[in-house]
Amino acid sequence: MAKSVKIYSSPTCPWCVMAKQFLKDNSIAFQDVDVSSSQQAVDELMQKTGQMGVPVLEIDGDVIVGFNKEKIKQSLGL
Amino acid sequence: MRIYDLIIIGAGPAGITAGVYASRRRLDFLIISPDVGGQAAWSGGIENYTGYQFITGPELAVKFQEHIRSYEAVLKEGEEAVSLLKDKGAFLVKTDKDNYYARSVVIASGKRPKELGVPGEKEFKNRGLTYCAICDGPLFRDKDVVVVGGGNSALDAVLQMSGVARKIYVVNSAPSLAGDAVMRQKVGEAGNVTVFNAAQVVSVSGGKFVERVKIRNSAGENELQAQGVFVEIGLIPNSAFSREVEKNAAGEIMVDARNQTNIPGIFAAGDVTDVPEKQIIVAAGEGAKAALGAFRFLSMNQF
Numbered sequence: 338m339a340k341s342v343k344i345y346s347s348p349t350c351p352w353c354v355m356a357k358q359f360l361k362d363n364s365i366a367f368q369d370v371d372v373s374s375s376q377q378a379v380d381e382l383m384q385k386t387g388q389m390g391v392p393v394l395e396i397d398g399d400v401i402v403g404f405n406k407e408k409i410k411q412s413l414g415l
Numbered sequence: 416m417r418i419y420d421l422i423i424i425g426a427g428p429a430g431i432t433a434g435v436y437a438s439r440r441r442l443d444f445l446i447i448s449p450d451v452g453g454q455a456a457w458s459g460g461i462e463n464y465t466g467y468q469f470i471t472g473p474e475l476a477v478k479f480q481e482h483i484r485s486y487e488a489v490l491k492e493g494e495e496a497v498s499l500l501k502d503k504g505a506f507l508v509k510t511d512k513d514n515y516y517a518r519s520v521v522i523a524s525g526k527r528p529k530e531l532g533v534p535g536e537k538e539f540k541n542r543g544l545t546y547c548a549i550c551d552g553p554l555f556r557d558k559d560v561v562v563v564g565g566g567n568s569a570l571d572a573v574l575q576m577s578g579v580a581r582k583i584y585v586v587n588s589a590p591s592l593a594g595d596a597v598m599r600q601k602v603g604e605a606g607n608v609t610v611f612n613a614a615q616v617v618s619v620s621g622g623k624f625v626e627r628v629k630i631r632n633s634a635g636e637n638e639l640q641a642q643g644v645f646v647e648i649g650l651i652p653n654s655a656f657s658r659e660v661e662k663n664a665a666g667e668i669m670v671d672a673r674n675q676t677n678i679p680g681i682f683a684a685g686d687v688t689d690v691p692e693k694q695i696i697v698a699a700g701e702g703a704k705a706a707l708g709a710f711r712f713l714s715m716n717q718f
Binding site: 351353358391 | 456457458459471472473476477492493540541542543545547549550551552553554556557623624625643
């Protein structure tokens, strides 16, 4: 079964753009949570991941801080 | 033991361009870098790189990647050089993962944001403290934030945040703000900015996230209640791994007109060097020169 992938991002963050491109290049479906769009998104990021910076990826509950390609590959089994 | 003709350290504009030139000279080489694109990837919009009237940093980084991958270049991404020494008549590049030998080296490792070096900085990184205002700024809507620094990048962060955050404190170590006059004027006109000149950050503290920033100036110590800290105090060269290479007071590697360092066979290019004007296009051009310099060095030494 495909893993559930969520990315917390902001539109102005270069690493977020690269992380999303990386997921697209690998045909991984993901949910994009734009933290600039609502306070609710910010609260969710802070409470669920304990982070206050983007990008943060959540892959089946696994939290990955920053665009860490190796960890993302590992977590996705790529 | 495999000895490469060339190892390029870094994959920003200088390193990638050096790689393109090395490919075209058919050198047997490696590029080693933690990331691709370097600081260029962090630029919002680039309007002064010839051939592109406008391109974003991430897009240019993708273009770099496509260009270098069109050759059979080996790019060791996610790997960082930790030392560079002479060994057995060649250069030994040790990384956090492996050891590599080469007859010549191009150092193009760029610069990184300078850290404050105060208690709480590491602990609260990504928990309210950030080195990337454009990335994380939107997270601090209606919060109080501290911007550390007084140059253009600090003022940029202040202006970006003045429409997002509630209160902005600027902690500037110099007696007055530096940066462009236009930007200083805009900062003065923003209603929610308080500037502390000749002031230092002493510590950052809080619970799960940043809550307080202690600062010190001639009046003594003062604790600011803030949920965000934006560190914008400039850049330092990533040159510490190359201990024997000559550097200037700022830690920039000194090169001659052919990008040769004080050690024959070690070349350097881009923002890590003392070449004036830290621009993407300048770094790219310097990368080309350094690769051609390395090629000439290899030919002259009949490798």
